[in-house]
Amino acid sequence: MTEYGQDEILELVWTLREEGNATRTQLLRRTEEDEPEKILEELSSAGLLEASADEVRLTRPGEERARVIIRRHRLAEVLLNNLFDLDNNQMESTACKFEHILTEAVTESVCTFLGHPPVCPHGRPIPREECCDKIRTEIKPLVTRLSDAVLSEEIRIVFITPKSRKRLEKLSALGIVPGSRIRLLQRNPSFVMEIGETTVAVDKEITDEIYVKRA
Amino acid sequence: MTGPQNVSAKGTGKIVLVGNPNVGKSVIFGQLTGRYVTVSNYPGTTVEVSRGEIKDRGRSLEVIDTPGVYSLLPMSEDERVTRDILMRERGARILQVCDAKNMRRSLMITIQLAEMSVPFILAVNMADEARNRGVMPKLEGLESRFGVPAVPTVAVRKKGVDRLLPLLENAVESSTRLDYGRSIEHGISRMESLLPDSTPIGKRALSIMLLCGDDSLAPWLAENVSGENIREMNAVRNRVVEENGEDISYRINQGRLAWIDALLSELGEEQSEPAGRNWADIFGKYSMDPLFGIPILLFVLFLAYEFVGVLGAGILVDFLEDGVFGKGIVPAVAWIVEKTIPWEIIKDMLVGPYGVVSMALSYAIAIVLPIVGTFFLGFGILEDSGYLPRLAVMVDRIFKKIGCNGKAVLPMILGLGCDTMATLTTRILETRKERLIVTLLLALGIPCSAQLGVILGMLSDIGFVATTAWMGIIIGVILLVGYLASKVIPGDSSDFILEIPPIRMPQMSNLVIKTMARIEWYLREAVPLFVIGTLILFVADRMGWLLWMQKVAEPIVVGALDLPPKTTEAFLIGFLRRDYGAAGLFDMARAGLLTNLQVVVSLVTITLFIPCLANILVIIKEQGGKVAAGMALFVFPFAVIVGAVVNFASRALGITF
Structure with missing residues (x-):
């Protein structure tokens, strides 16, 4: 303890x-x-x-450790507040537990999933991590939204969080499911991706719901 | 497991073609039956079921072509049509057409056919394209895994198609079953026990559809399953949902894909030397590019304008109208009539100012036909090249503003061919709201090929500015009305998820057949109406009604639109067909009776004018009489108002074009 x-x-x-x-x-x-x-x-x-x-x-090392804890706590707050609409008490007590158990990879996924929020529901800044950086010199296999993926690089779908079941069904009928390897070809005027020998055009809204990692 | 007791393997003499969209079902249908159905290079060309016949050794087999599907669990109207055919045509043998390049998706359907316990074989089409890309799967393993034959075909070149019929004769069911995990499997077997003894398709497939919550089965359930069993089914489904979450069909699809991926990697691919990227891939890429896409679109429009406007409406019309009809046929017929028919009234009816030969036939054959012909040809090239779906990518964001998505551009573009056919194609749109909006915009603002051709012909005489102005006004009106309609019409828009086919060199033979089929259709449909319209005008002229109508319409035609009273005639016959009305205007403009501004005003009005009779009938069929009446009541006054606005605005601003 x-x-x-x-x-x-x-x-x-x-x-x-x-x-x-x-x-x-x-x-x-x-x-x-x-x-x-x-x-x-x-x-x-x-x-x-x-x-x-x-x-x-x-101290320096203390700063580092505190920063990680604060980050997990506040991300958890955003998650609980925005997604599950929990009241303040529940949000606080749950976030307090989350901060001790989230692994680095899970924290990164949560941060990406929430769109790298800058502040917690109380308006305090959430420490930024590498996954929040837009400008990178080296591309690590981080989870990003498909809409933010590097063009024409082979990527793998990690998870999909669709707004409707119908959308999920439609995507899966086209072979777009977690585990599928795809390539994002362009962002404008619409998002176009390639899966196997199939080219599929979709809305930005949908690419925002598909989370990918470098294959 | 369900046995073959449901469906007899020998069955009736029926063959049903199924498969993903744009894999070549209609091409194979055409080759099996010798009957042409429209074939293009984009998903959703076939929205209606076509039936044809094969004579095989004294026996006749019925062949049914169906709209393409991604899954046999229907997600849109056209997918449901296909599933329902499989349920209705008991004992039919199924020919699944696969895209050899996309076996992963094709096999999703294959698994479902196996579960349906229907006898089927596979045509693995576009084998040439798959080999060029080095992705052709080895088919022997596939055959042994499913226990059904798989034939590599290149349908457009007739390769392998002749092998299909004998194999279909002996088609059997596949015993392939996937394991979807304990909980779902348990649900399936419970469901199966609640189904009646005899089911139209395999019980396993039906059970899966029911577990997935397919509500399109409701009518079948109501007739075949007792209320008690339906309650029990819901309990079974709820149990599975509790254990797996709501997304059962997604889970099942995921299971299928994982199984397919394992199978495909086990099969391996044929050794072949993949060809590099060619011009078609490069064009395909740039035609959707944010930077190059627009210039390419403009260039395509320019070519279309040159081809249809200048060649069709200019050179060919000059040749046919002034030459063949003006100097040849009309004087010749007039001479014969003069010599043989004594009655003045009949003479007039044939070659007078409102004569069947001098007006109806010369409008239909000399003015509209060359324009429609060049249009159909140019349009066919666009269709077969695979360019059109790329347009959907370009315009998706704009179409979002009018309550649709990029997919809606397909029926709209098709409307440039024929609004009536396009109104049927709105079925590829998923929600009623989208179908209504597109149907309205087609009826209001999309000129059909005949009309567009005539209009382009007239505008090309005046110049580029007038053409752009006309186009700008029409597009503006479409966007405005679409925007307002999207606010007024309740309901949702659907997601934009559209498959983009590869760019291909159009096949000359398909192009020729398609164009001829469309011209034939035009002649059959339009010429009788042209004749009827002319006869009405003839009678109206004789009885003096025409002058009376011109007087009645004067405040509108002359007052609001500043057009000569004679234009009333064009608008009058425009009620029958808009292109006929436009041809009337074309004739007046060529005779020098209209100023440039009058041309633009009259063209804007006739473009927006009431849709033709055939179109109205299809709207009634698809959307009901109320909707059709409502649209007609809106469109007619609206067209006149826009015309009047253009007229007054131009005059106020001193624009004469």
Whole structure:
């Protein structure tokens, strides 16, 4: 459980810093952990945190870890709020659990799925990761929307989130299902993709719902 | 599993062609039966079922051509037609036409045919294209897996087609069954036990359709399954939905695709030297390009204008109207009539100003025919090349604004050939809203080939500016009315998911046959109406009604449109056929009776004018009398209003063209 507690404290330090109030007093007042002093001790000796008289500061590695936790938490908030329409309490408590269990790959998929949202439902910034970058020097096998895929490169469909069942049926009858290898040929004036020897034109709306990875 | 007790293997003498869209079913149909049905290079050419006959060793076999389908679980009107035929024609043998380049998709249908327990064989068509691309699958393995013959064919070159008939004779059912997983399989076997003993197609296929929630089976269920069993079926389906989610058909499709992928990689491909990219691929790519697409479109339009407007409406009409009819036939007939017929009234009826020969035949043969002929030829080239679906890609975003998607451009373009046929083609659109909007726009603003040809002929005399103005006004009106209609008509638009066929060099033989078939159709359909229209004018003239009508229409024709009173005649016969009305205007313009502005105003009005009788009948058939009446009541005054607006605006701005 120490890791859980550490995550919570690091997260709180990040939040307090955003509020411009990263003091030990504030931290101790706001935390919900049972033995915050002990955890602070742990974090300090692990080199993740520097606590002077009253100020608490994240070290470089601490900053990194907090950033990942904050990112997962806020992405989870967006997911729960936008998609499932949960109320604030449920959203908070679930997001708190999510932040500890999401793997890097899942976080990336969620971020892509949500269209790389810049802020959480409370209006706080979501730390950006590599998957949010539009300008890349090297193309990693990241999950992107088909509409953002690199032209004429072979890609594989990872998942499809269609608005209607009918759409899903139609796409699957054409062979467009997860696992299929496709190529995006053009974006304008309409999206055109190639699957096997078939060329299919579709709306942007549909390509937004197809998530792909480099094959 | 269902046994063959449902369908006898020997069966009746019926053959049904099924397959994905644009794989060549109609070509094979034509070669089997010797009957021509329209063949083009885009999906959705066949919307109606065609039936033909083969005489085989003293026996006659009925052959049925069906609209192409992606799945036998219907998703649109035309797909349902095909599925229903398979259900209705018990004992028929099925010829599935596959695209050798796209076996993955073709086999989706094959699996369903196997599940339906119908006897079938496979024609693996376009084998040449598949070999050129190095993707021709090895067919022996396919045959043994499904237990049915698979014949490689190149239908347009008649290769392999003669092997089909003997094989069909001995066609058997396939025993291939896929395993869709415990939960779905359990649902299928429960469903099967609830179906009546005798079913039109295999119980497994029906059970899968029911599990997928296919509501188009409702009429069959109502007649054949007890209410109690239907309740039970719903319970079975709900159970499967609980375990698998709503997307059962998607899951099933996914299972099928995975099975097919495994099969295809096991089969392997024939060794062949793939040919590189050729000019057709390159043209195909650029014709959809955001940058080059528009110039290519304009260039295609320009060629069409040169071919139909200049060659057809100019050179050929001059030759036929002034030469053959003006100096030859009409004087000759007049001379014969003069010598042989004593009654003045009959003479007049034949060669007078409203004579059958001097007006009806010379309009139909000398003015409209050369224009329609060149148009049909040019249009056939466009159809067979595969360019038209690429147009849908270009205009999708614009069509979204009028409540449709890019697919709707296909019936609209087809309307340039014939609005009546195009109105039938609206069936390829998926929602009623889209079908209504396109039907309305066809009736309102899309000039058919005959009319378009005549119009282009007239405009080419005045010049490029007038042509552009006319086109701009008509397109503007179509977009405006489409936009408003999309706001008024309730319902949804469908997704734009359209298969783009490869660009191909049109086959000369198909082009010639298609053009001839269409010309024949034109002569058969239009000439009688031209004659009737002329007779009406003749009588009206004799009785003095024509002057009376001109007077009645004067406030509109002369007052609002500033046209000479004689134009009333053109509009009058325009009620019968718009092209006939346009031909009347053409004649007046050539006689120098119209100024350039009057030409533009009258052409805008006649383009938007009431659709021809045949078109109205088809609208009634497809959409009902109420809708047809509503459209006619809207279109007629609207046409006059737009004409008047163009007239006043041009005069106010001093535009004379």
